[in-house]
Amino acid sequence: MSSLLIVVSSILIFILAYATYGSWLAKKWGIDISRKTPANEINDGIDYVPTRPQVLLGHHFASIAGAGPINGPIQAAVFGWVPVLLWIVIGSIFFGGVHDFGSLFVSIRHDGKSIGEVINDTMGKRGKQLFSIFAWLTLLLIVSAFTNIVANTFVSTPQAATSSILFIILAITFGYMTNRKGVSLRVGTIIGVILLFVCVWLGTVFPLELSLNVWIIILAIYIFVASTAPVWILLQPRDYLNSFLLYAMMIGAILGILIYRPTIQLEAFTSFKIADGQYLFPMLFVTVACGAISGFHSLVGSGTTAKQLNNEKDAKLIGYGGMLIEGALAVVALITAAYLTKGEFSELLKGGPVNVFSHGIGVFMSKFGIPFEVGKTFVALAVSAFALTSLDTATRLGRFIFQEYFEKEGVEKQSPLTNKYVATTITVVLGTYLATGGYASIWPIFGSANQLLSALALMAVALWLRKSRKSFNMITIPMVFMLIVTLTALVFLIQSNLAKQNYILVIFPVLLFILAIVLAFSGYQILFKKENLDN
């Protein structure tokens, strides 16, 4: 089967879903084009700023898209490409789209508060404490998973390691020149982007080959420095340059598929069980998160996007449309695995999902004249850059939550655990220690935590719909399904890690399981007990 057919038909289905199901949701939820949004109501010129929908869609998409939609589909392709494709398409339309659109809409109707704040408002003190523990554990898993992904990428594509180090130096220099030396942003950007491609080329000439564990240690040091250094020195200029990497990568990937039109060679379906404890249900649904439904989206998107929405009608384009675009990106990622033979896929997957993806896009781009080595290095650099952004953001957040948890109000002498460097060290050391266990062990636990969050966000949307005396049937199935997925996946993860005597990796699923049960029970009480209706 032609991959072009898969990509084009998926996009057509997404467009059709946008016009039909998206519009139906908007109608059911009561999108009101005459109602003032928080951006227009408050309009403080700082957070609340009415923004054109096209611009806002760009910001929103850049926030929700990271390495997630790339890793999940490739890793899950071991079940065959058909179940992954079906989950991406059905998940994006009926699960993720509803989740993102609903979170955004609820946020607008709560003065632009993020879905996190909405959840916080409904959970009480005990719930908040549980949620802090849950958030910190999830962030540790993110640190661990992304450290592993980047380290694996650097081992399998040493050219990308050199490029990434040079890219960091370039970003610091770019920030210094534009901030301190008065170089205009336009001139700086042109030179910066040119030098970025020079970094890619230098990477191909001087590949840096080190072992996985050495890279994990180097990355741990990097994360510590990057997450404690002032944000404007490295992170801000690096994130700015990153956006150009993303645009170039997406253009290259789509052009490559259009020109090359690779044929699908991977098996359509392999088996319901691929290893002990590795069943299609629930593993597929926790592995493919960002490309189908991801709880992370509700936190990232709703807080800032809702404050900038100019009109309620734009919520459909940004919330629902944004998720469908991410679904399309996940389909492209799947193609990079599905066009390979089973043997090639298994071999490349040993270097991690990014290795499969960068190899695939590198091959596609070579069809319009980009040398394979350059193309592959460029894609590996781009994905690593995004993973590094996720890494230091997660570390900063983890540190913040850790400090806040131990802070006592009105006490002058605080515990050493509230110290910035102590909290960062604990987060980095634990996160990177977990990384040594391998991404294949970590990713499903991270996926479960992420999907638990999605169930929780859907619960918040359902709660609001119920309070507004509107039907929440479209939420019930995704919410219940995601809870069942989470609980089943956690049971399997506890079993398999117990069998491997990997006790540290048992602790996480056990804690998440308890949290899931507590939260599901609270949600049930709030949603289905009559007396809560008017609270």
Place this chain on the structure above:
Amino acid sequence: MESIQYIDFLKERLSKYYDITENYMISDINFEVIAKCNVISERYFFTKGAVIDSFNTYEYYLIKTIDTYNLDYFKSLLEKIITNLDSYEVEENHMRTIVNLVFLINENSGENIENFVKKFRYSRNIKFGLKGWIEASLVLVNLKENIIISNKKGKDIIEFLKIK
């Protein structure tokens, strides 16, 4: 244009984004107007209380009319200001402070002062740049002839200071 009128014009223009204080003393120098703008850039997650990272930038306008057109007097004035800038303390998330020194004159100040203004440069890294930096621009507004002279850094604000 009289300096009072021009100061009113600047106050009006600055008032949108700056906090304005009138007749403020720094050392023994009286500034007719001091305007301060503090921009906090931050990313937060989950709730507004959960700030992932943030940085602060400050911009000041120190506006004073002078009527003594003597280079030594002008230099001593700036020395006092620079002494103050050298002891400027910053908070944890400080990135940049820009101090715009705007002196208003009602007649030609002479070539010496003009050359001094053009060559003036002040920039200081705080804790090797890890706590950001502070820099100053120096601008001379000749209200009589409607001419603005500045140092290199001051060129950024010339358009803002022009009466349109």
